[in-house]
Amino acid sequence: KQEVTQIPAALSVPEGENLVLNCSFTDSAIYNLQWFRQDPGKGLTSLLLIQSSQREQTSGRLNASLDKSSGRSTLYIAASQPGDSATYLCAILRADKLIFGTGTRLQVFP
Amino acid sequence: GAVVSQHPSRVICKSGTSVKIECRSLDFQATTMFWYRQFPKQSLMLMATSNEGSKATYEQGVEKDKFLINHASLTLSTLTVTSAHPEDSSFYICSAEENRGQPQHFGDGTRLSIL
Numbered sequence: 001k002q003e004v005t006q007i008p009a010a011l012s013v014p015e016g017e018n019l020v021l022n023c024s025f026t027d028s029a030i031y032n033l034q035w036f037r038q039d040p041g042k043g044l045t046s047l048l049l050i051q052s053s054q055r056e057q058t059s060g061r062l063n064a065s066l067d068k069s070s071g072r073s074t075l076y077i078a079a080s081q082p083g084d085s086a087t088y089l090c091a092i093l094r095a096d097k098l099i100f101g102t103g104t105r106l107q108v109f110p
Numbered sequence: 111g112a113v114v115s116q117h118p119s120r121v122i123c124k125s126g127t128s129v130k131i132e133c134r135s136l137d138f139q140a141t142t143m144f145w146y147r148q149f150p151k152q153s154l155m156l157m158a159t160s161n162e163g164s165k166a167t168y169e170q171g172v173e174k175d176k177f178l179i180n181h182a183s184l185t186l187s188t189l190t191v192t193s194a195h196p197e198d199s200s201f202y203i204c205s206a207e208e209n210r211g212q213p214q215h216f217g218d219g220t221r222l223s224i225l
Contacts, residue, residue, distance in 0.1 A: 004153075034213070043116070043203050044154075044216040089153065096210060098144075100153040 004092055004101035012107040019077040021104045023090035028068045031093040035064050035075050038087045038103070047088075048075070080108045112138050114206050116217030124225055125196060131189045131220045133204030139184035140206035144214060145177070148201040160187050194224045 007022045023033070032051045036044040048057045048064040050073070056065040063076040073090055085108050090101045113136040121129050133143055142161050146154040158174075160166040160181035168174045176198075178190040187206075191198050201221055205214035 031211070036216075041201075041219070041221065043114075043218040044205075046213060046216075049213060091154075093211075097156055097159070098154075098205075098214060100155075102153050103151075105151075 004090060004099050006088075006090060006101040006104050008104060009102065010105040010107075012109065013080060015080060015082060015108055015110050017080050017108075019080055019106070021075040021077070021088055021090075021106070023073040023075070023101050025071045025073075025092050025099075025101075027094065028071055029094060030068065033064075033066055033073050034091050034093070034098070035062075035073075036089045036091065038089060040087075044089065077106075080106075082108050082110055084108050112206075112208070112215040114140075114204065114215045114217040116204050116220055118220060119218060120221045120223075122223045122225065123194065126193055127224075129191045129194055129222060131191075131202055131204070131222075133187045133189070133206065133217055135185045135206045135208075135215070138206075138208045138215075140187075141184065141209060142207050143181055143187035144205045144207075145179060145187075145189050146203045146205070148203060148219075150201075154203060157189075191222065194222070196224045198222065199224045 004025045034049045035047045050066040061078040066073045087103045087105045089103045091098045115134045117132045145157045148154045157172045158166045158168045166179035181187040203219040205216045207214045
């Protein structure tokens with residue numbers, strides 16, 4: 001059974017810090033990997049999508065990497081801001097289904 | 111961008127009531143829609159996949175008679191929680207994809223509370 005885990009489960013940092021969120025998965029046979037943001041009581045906002053053939057994707061202050069062979073992905077957030085506070089979920093696409101990780105709850109305080 | 115509207119955003123009702131949740135793709139036709147369930151501080155778990163005009167495919171452990179899914183058109187899927195009980199209280203989120211394999215677009219979720 002494919003499992004997706006995220007470390008840390010929660011993170012609280014002061015504004016301005018650079019952050020690394022980790023995602024690991026047990027089966028390397030994935031189609032792609034996505035990082036999402038979820039605000040409290042809300043749905044999901046897609047941040048970055050990395051195809052299985054790619055190694056990384058960048059959008060603004062966000063950079064996501066993918067290492068299929070080791071079953072790992074990282075989301076790097078540069079110069080964090082209070083507005084970045086949310087839960088971050090990674091998800092792999094395998095057999096036409098998204099399998100979500102357990103999430104990292106991020107709080108950035110001023 | 112692609113927008114998925116989910117309604118209602120919050121429902122509070124008595125035990126034994128049936129509750130219907132709607133998921134609409136507003137600016138694209140969704141060949142496939144997905145229904146997820148999320149418990150507090152946990153991740154999303156796929157409940158079922160629905161394709162327009164055909165029966166939904168349920169994940170293992172999800173009661174199809176409890177969670178009725180209808181995907182009558184390319185822009186609308188509904189989830190009906192029948193005879194809801196407190197243990198059905200959860201956050202339900204739908205998503206839709208225009209074509210198989212393309213990124214899913216998510217609704218804002220429905221908070222269901224059964225008293």
